[in-house]
Amino acid sequence: MTHLPTTTSIRELTLRGMILGALITVVFTASNVYLGLKVGLTFSSAIPAAVISMAVLRLFSGANILENNMVQTQASAAGTLSSIIFILPGLLMIGYWQNFPFWQTMLICAAGGMLGVMFSIPFRHAMVVQSDLPYPEGVAAAEILKAGSQDNKDNDNSSGLKDILFGGSIAAIISLATNGFRLLSDSVSYWFTQGKAIFQVPVGFSLALLSAGYLIGITSGMAILLGLIIAWGVSIPTLTAQATIPEGMSIAAFATDIWKNDVRFIGAGTLAIAAIWTLITLIKPMIEGMKMSFQALNNTQQGISIADTERDLSPKTIILFSLMMALILVATFYSFIADAHLSAGIAWTLVICAVLFSFIMGFLVAAACGYMAGLVGSSASPISGIGIIAITIVSLLLLGIGELNGMLSTPEGSQFATALAIFITSVVLAIATISNDNLQDLKTGYLVGASPWRQQVALLIGCVVGAIVISPVLELLYEAYGFSGAMPREGMDASQALAAPQATLMTTIAKGIFSHQLEWKMIIIGLIIGAVIIVIDSILSKKKSKVRIPALAVGMGIYLPAAVTAPLIIGAVLSWIISRQVKTQAKKQNVSEESLAKPVERKGALIASGLIVGESLVGVALAVVIVISISTGGTDAPLSLLPFITPVLGDSIDTMTHFAGLFAFILICILFIRRTLSANKSK
16 A cells, blocks of 8 residues: 655644644543443544544644644544553552542553553564554554545545544433433343353443444454353353352352353453463564664664654654653652552662563563554454553562562552552553554554654653543542442442453452462463464464454453443444445445445444444543532432332333333444445445
């Protein structure tokens, strides 16, 4: 694919663009934080940010494709940084934090994010310029920017904004009816037994998850389905058949407890070995990429003329920024460790180990995550798998240090060690998420002819803005909903608590290591399952088969809640149905399938992005309403209409909300298919 030429006379990084990028950042960061805490998934904001940027900047004179690219670069970086919530809430779950301290949270996010930018720069030449990696979201964002350019007379930029608003409006209405008015159920499950074995057929009604499933596609969707079957079709029935249900406990509660305490660790093992395998496969391209990129950086240092479209931040700048981030991490880690009142020697030993681990592990995961983003896209990249590896390694490292200096001799010492492991992993995860996004954005820039060094500046700005937003949003959502295992007040509705599945899992792993009670048996089973799937997938790859089984997606299907994975699978099936319809249309019209597929893919991606943003923003808005209600002596469900309806409908209210939720979900699936396929109605 060719990329557009550019000249230094075209404005790229502008003040109005940075302000617009900051505003979009606030919206998408808040959305991603909410979605990630609720279901354990985040979405790439590059495409919707690009569409919004084009719609807004067209109102001003002199707007161009490169300026729009900088806005989406900044906004997508900040939105991606919100993946820090995959680990940070664990500090509240273990009772070490009672809230999210602004400065510690902000600095850990900003420093980790900016290191992610620095660490991924050396891989640009190998993984972006000279690589055949698909970078699905990066290429899609570039196509949207080209289509929306003012120089393009046939641009459908306004149509793209309408698609986002269409999806956003529907999702907002449904989310308000579900989580605000409580008129619609958010999921329904059919439980049944065969002998003593318990089975579940789940359906979740989240439109954000439906959209995420559509975006990841049928291959990943079927792999997640395989994971769901392993968890709920094999593991749960096997384990429940060997156990006795406690008196007074429902089969649903009993099976869910077994999934949380046992089966979930199978998913952790599968994710861990899949992530390690990914790192192994990246060793060769990592080394080659570093050689080529440092050679290019060397040319800059020696004064050899380089085109603006090939110029990265200089080696001096990279080193200077890295040293600055190291100093910030030293101060932040010392501030965190000082609260434990350890001796100066132990404290500084932990600080040095924490910074070294963050740099070494961070550099390795930067390469791995950049490659994974190029392979499957930012949204589908298994960042949590990297987090599982990091939390395991750092916990074992701290366990060794603690055994030597006696730090773990008391329960308080073990709690502190667990908290420190979570805090250090937060830095690694911030590096991972930004490097995951950085190369995707640089691919977009390469295709539209942007200046890499200016994009890298925009990424740094996005990291800072996102880091400022994350702490207040986390605090707001915690006060409104609470997290699983961490409620800010007594008497709150536990069913409304945000699951934060990755944070729960990683916290459980760390606690298990320090207490020597980690369920290694289940993790080993997961490792074996993951190894078998990797072998099968490798064989399929060598045979050039269209069928693939990504081990990371299988792991997700095992350890995510069934009500979460179900709409993901349904969304993936929708993408397959739409793809089949496009093939049928192409045959009927005797035209190439690609000519019909591109507008359909673009329209579907925009509608899906709208559904995600709409549901997420209503979730954040409801959090504000709930906090205000509670602070003024009200309930944690101030908009609920159930108190007025229940006296009329009686016990049938649950059945009514379940059927209403199911009906609305099916209707929206049909609308999604019809509107997406309407992209070719004039063809």
